[in-house]
Amino acid sequence: MTDRSGTRRRTATALLLLVASVTHPIGASAQKAGDRSAATAGAEQFFETSVRPVLVGRCFECHGTDKQQAGLRLDSRQAMLTGGESGAVIVPGKPDESRLVEVIQHSPGDVQMPPEGKLAEREIAALTQWIATGAFWPEAAKPSATAAAAGSGSDAQAAHWAFQQVRRSPPPDVRNAGWSHSPVDAFILTKLEEHELAPSPPAEPAIFLRRVKFALLGLPPTADEIDEFAADRDPDAPVKLIDRYLASPQYGERWARHWLDVARYADTRGYVFQEDRNYPKAWTYRDWVIRQFNDDLPYDRFLMLQLAADRLVAEADPSEQAAMGYLTLGRRFLNNRADIIDDRIDVVTRGTMGLTVSCARCHDHKYDPIPTADYYSLYGVFDSSDEPGDGEWPHRLVDAPQPREPRIFLRGNRRSRGPDVPRQFLEVLAGPDRKPFTDGSGRLELARAIASPENPLTARVMVNRVWRWHFGQGLVDTPSDFGTRSTPPTHPEVLDWLASELVEGRESRVEGQNSVSGGSWSLKRLHRAILLSAVYQQASDSGSRPSTLDSRLSSDPENRLLAHFPRQRLDFEAQRDAILAVSGRLEQAMYGEPVKLAENPSLGRRSVYAFIDRQNLPGLFRTFDFATPDTHSPGRFATTVPQQALFMLNSPFVLEQSGHVAARPEVAEASDPRQQVERLYRVIYGRSPASDELELGAAFLEHGGDELAEVAVEDDALWQYGWGEFDESAGAVSGFRRLPHWTGSAWQGGASLPDPRLGWAMLRADGGHPGDAAHAVVRRWTAPRDGEVFIVGTLKHGSEQGDGVRGRIVSSRSGAAGEWTAHNAEETTRVSGLRVARGETIDLVTDCRTNPGWDGFTWTASIILRPAEGGRRLRFNSVTDFAGPPPGALSPPARYAQVLLLSNEFVHVD
Numbered sequence: 049m050t051d052r053s054g055t056r057r058r059t060a061t062a063l064l065l066l067v068a069s070v071t072h073p074i075g076a077s078a079q080k081a082g083d084r085s086a087a088t089a090g091a092e093q094f095f096e097t098s099v100r101p102v103l104v105g106r107c108f109e110c111h112g113t114d115k116q117q118a119g120l121r122l123d124s125r126q127a128m129l130t131g132g133e134s135g136a137v138i139v140p141g142k143p144d145e146s147r148l149v150e151v152i153q154h155s156p157g158d159v160q161m162p163p164e165g166k167l168a169e170r171e172i173a174a175l176t177q178w179i180a181t182g183a184f185w186p187e188a189a190k191p192s193a194t195a196a197a198a199g200s201g202s203d204a205q206a207a208h209w210a211f212q213q214v215r216r217s218p219p220p221d222v223r224n225a226g227w228s229h230s231p232v233d234a235f236i237l238t239k240l241e242e243h244e245l246a247p248s249p250p251a252e253p254a255i256f257l258r259r260v261k262f263a264l265l266g267l268p269p270t271a272d273e274i275d276e277f278a279a280d281r282d283p284d285a286p287v288k289l290i291d292r293y294l295a296s297p298q299y300g301e302r303w304a305r306h307w308l309d310v311a312r313y314a315d316t317r318g319y320v321f322q323e324d325r326n327y328p329k330a331w332t333y334r335d336w337v338i339r340q341f342n343d344d345l346p347y348d349r350f351l352m353l354q355l356a357a358d359r360l361v362a363e364a365d366p367s368e369q370a371a372m373g374y375l376t377l378g379r380r381f382l383n384n385r386a387d388i389i390d391d392r393i394d395v396v397t398r399g400t401m402g403l404t405v406s407c408a409r410c411h412d413h414k415y416d417p418i419p420t421a422d423y424y425s426l427y428g429v430f431d432s433s434d435e436p437g438d439g440e441w442p443h444r445l446v447d448a449p450q451p452r453e454p455r456i457f458l459r460g461n462r463r464s465r466g467p468d469v470p471r472q473f474l475e476v477l478a479g480p481d482r483k484p485f486t487d488g489s490g491r492l493e494l495a496r497a498i499a500s501p502e503n504p505l506t507a508r509v510m511v512n513r514v515w516r517w518h519f520g521q522g523l524v525d526t527p528s529d530f531g532t533r534s535t536p537p538t539h540p541e542v543l544d545w546l547a548s549e550l551v552e553g554r555e556s557r558v559e560g561q562n563s564v565s566g567g568s569w570s571l572k573r574l575h576r577a578i579l580l581s582a583v584y585q586q587a588s589d590s591g592s593r594p595s596t597l598d599s600r601l602s603s604d605p606e607n608r609l610l611a612h613f614p615r616q617r618l619d620f621e622a623q624r625d626a627i628l629a630v631s632g633r634l635e636q637a638m639y640g641e642p643v644k645l646a647e648n649p650s651l652g653r654r655s656v657y658a659f660i661d662r663q664n665l666p667g668l669f670r671t672f673d674f675a676t677p678d679t680h681s682p683g684r685f686a687t688t689v690p691q692q693a694l695f696m697l698n699s700p701f702v703l704e705q706s707g708h709v710a711a712r713p714e715v716a717e718a719s720d721p722r723q724q725v726e727r728l729y730r731v732i733y734g735r736s737p738a739s740d741e742l743e744l745g746a747a748f749l750e751h752g753g754d755e756l757a758e759v760a761v762e763d764d765a766l767w768q769y770g771w772g773e774f775d776e777s778a779g780a781v782s783g784f785r786r787l788p789h790w791t792g793s794a795w796q797g798g799a800s801l802p803d804p805r806l807g808w809a810m811l812r813a814d815g816g817h818p819g820d821a822a823h824a825v826v827r828r829w830t831a832p833r834d835g836e837v838f839i840v841g842t843l844k845h846g847s848e849q850g851d852g853v854r855g856r857i858v859s860s861r862s863g864a865a866g867e868w869t870a871h872n873a874e875e876t877t878r879v880s881g882l883r884v885a886r887g888e889t890i891d892l893v894t895d896c897r898t899n900p901g902w903d904g905f906t907w908t909a910s911i912i913l914r915p916a917e918g919g920r921r922l923r924f925n926s927v928t929d930f931a932g933p934p935p936g937a938l939s940p941p942a943r944y945a946q947v948l949l950l951s952n953e954f955v956h957v958d
Contacts, residue, residue: 125185266302300342314677333373346569348499355495369441402530410460428454432489447488528682620672621655631708649701721749779863813930815906824895841909844874850902
């Protein structure tokens with residue numbers, strides 16, 4: 049034993065040296081400085097990144113909650129100290145005396161754990177280091193001893209801020225008392241003064257107006273609105289402005305879209321085998337949300353209807369049944385009922401309370417006091433709810449005739465049943481004396497528990513979401529996770545004061561302004577409280593004096609203390625809607641069936657009415673960081689990628705709307721270029737141009753923008769798609785004409801095939817179909833430079849019927865360069881060394897030979913042009929270059945309008 053102990057000591061020492069080579073002792077620097085909290089944070093970070101993953105991945109399967117070989121559990125510090133049949137397995141501070149370190153060494157003749165293979169050396173070193181520094185285990189991560197451990201909820205409430213009752217603290221005394229408009233400002237200012245920071249001055253009226261209108265309506269103000277607000281000297285002007293926007297029906301359209309992210313709204317189910325993927329009337333839920341925001345439905349009632357409208361308004365107003373789309377319009381997971389219920393638990397608990405209850409599906413929550421038993425209590429609620437799936441409101445739930453009593457699925461496996469659990473609310477919120485649900489499925493009781501004023505999470509979570517949607521960052525960084533792993537709020541007093549305002553609906557006077565109205569759970573009242581605060585009305589620049597800027601950057605580089613208003617980029621919907629607004633093409637019609645915006649750039653409907661395809665979300669939406677509809681979305685990412693700029697440069701939507709901006713009467717009827725520039729700035733930015741902007745814009749318009757124009761190739765097209773006849777004697781195509789009709793994916797003779805004149809003649813990206821002998825289809829490429837051309841491709845015919853097709857490559861300079869025939873086969877089509885001059889053409893001609901039947905074909909070809917003047921080779925591809933009709937050439941004013949729409953000023957809010 050002495051030798052083994054000596055070996056253990058040498059091994060432990062070596063392992064500690066290994067750890068020391070890659071990391072410093074946990075919290076050492078913080079301890080020297082006497083900073084106990086920093087030391088704890090360091091120990092916790094090391095445990096979570098280096099220790100817990102090893103225990104979960106390699107140990108818990110045999111020594112976890114559900115299985116304890118040799119009577120040993122390794123899922124808590126206390127369990128390790130208690131040990132199993134052989135006693136304790138760790139001695140904190142002494143790895144050389146810890147049995148755990150022995151067995152993971154895989155020493156010959158000793159027990160070897162894990163039995164299936166030795167841990168990696170770094171994993172062994174991490175466990176050794178962890179024991180050597182005291183075997184720190186985060187207290188919040190202690191699992192429940194049983195599925196319903198008495199006291200676990202109250203312990204968590206005592207330990208974590210979010211489980212405490214909301215406290216309405218009195219506003220503190222501050223040095224700069226004159227700055228504050230409300231208690232919100234006093235709490236903000238206290239933190240600023242603690243860091244020797246000062247708030248920014250108020251934003252200019254035009255900037256404030258633009259900020260508020262985008263915040264509440266998602267639309268830009270007009271120049272007349274800005275002028276009127278700037279000239280209004282009434283102290284209540286901001287109150288009147290905010291109330292006017294809150295009363296606008298466009299408010300509901302803007303704020304419904306925010307909530308639809310939370311609700312993971314989509315118009316389709318996702319992949320469901322051969323079933324119809326579309327949800328019938330999903331849009332009725334979207335319309336219901338818009339109406340409730342406009343009506344300022346109390347937030348508690350708003351939540352309860354979405355969870356249990358069938359029990360609350362079944363007889364009074366059946367249209368309210370649409371509210372339950374919140375639960376039912378999620379992904380369908382190949383119709384797997386357990387996964388559908390899991391999704392509903394997730395959208396309810398994360399969406400309304402900021403709790404990641406779904407993490408407890410297979411095991412007790414790793415961090416929060418949510419045992420697996422509580423997950424299955426909620427599972428039983430939704431398992432006892434049926435979806436009728438027919439009638440006028442197909443997306444509603446009703447209680448099953450007989451509630452289904454839930455049982456725990458061990459490790460989440462439906463085939464491995466554990467003990468029964470009652471349908472009831474979460475113990476961490478309801479306390480150890482909670483009562484099981486007894487009213488039907490329990491959904492109504494669940495809804496009441498969530499929307500209760502006594503629930504400390506519901507109001508806080510919504511306040512944080514609204515704050516985040518206004519400021520671009522939440523008081524809590526993780527808007528859908530208020531559990532023990534969340535970062536504490538930057539301003540807990542602000543969060544609680546606003547949560548109290550939301551629930552209680554108290555009257556409170558804003559300094560120098562009329563009191564704002566609103567009852568309990570009023571979201572419009574919450575908006576007023578935030579938007580009328582001095583912190584919201586600050587300028588966005590972080591300080592004009594270098595010393596002030598340096599101080600802010602060093603003390604608060606991320607502006608978490610809000611010494612200035614954070615500049616924000618418009619999201620996809622606001623950016624698209626703003627373009628439509630300034631072009632005069634935004635439709636005012638509300639509600640109704642969704643529209644496919646990506647497929648029809650001419651549509652003027654607001655973006656909230658877009659058809660959302662869960663499985664095939666259009667690339668346009670993904671490019672602009674649209675929320676994924678597959679699952680509840682806490683917040684949108686903000687990326688900057690080239691595709692965003694390319695869309696603004698090239699998309700038919702932007703080009704068309706730029707033309708509409710220039711065609712507005714006030715712009716089109718301007719008397720000279722300078723006046724056009726002036727009016728374009730007022731239409732797009734709501735302001736007049738500065739002198740240098742005016743001079744540059746006028747110069748652009750006076751010269752027609754020629755300095756920025758590309759020299760077009762002959763006939764304004766690199767590729768043309770048409771028909772003609774190959775003249776054998778001349779070796780050339782005669783009578784070339786463009787195919788007249790574009791379907792959205794193909795060029796052809798008319799709206800339907802066969803066309804009375806051109807028959808089956810049709811071209812799509814990868815091939816097409818010829819007409820009769822006089823109507824061969826022609827894909828014509830026009831050389832943009834002098835040079836030498838190399839062509840390679842594949843011609844394929846895929847039917848035994850008919851006599852196949854013939855393909856020819858024909859140069860306008862040198863005639864036929866190659867000919868191939870394909871009948872139920874494929875042929876390589878290759879031509880080298882064709883000389884071309886700029887503007888000359890090369891035709892890919894496909895005819896039917898003698899029989900026009902069964903002549904569908906594919907012909908993909910790449911063209912490489914080696915320019916005569918040297919330089920890099922130019923590459924063209926018949927598939928990727930394929931396109932519909934090009935947008936009309938923009939006039940100089942339209943092109944200048946597009947330039948202004950591309951700017952940061954248009955797509956950002958200060």
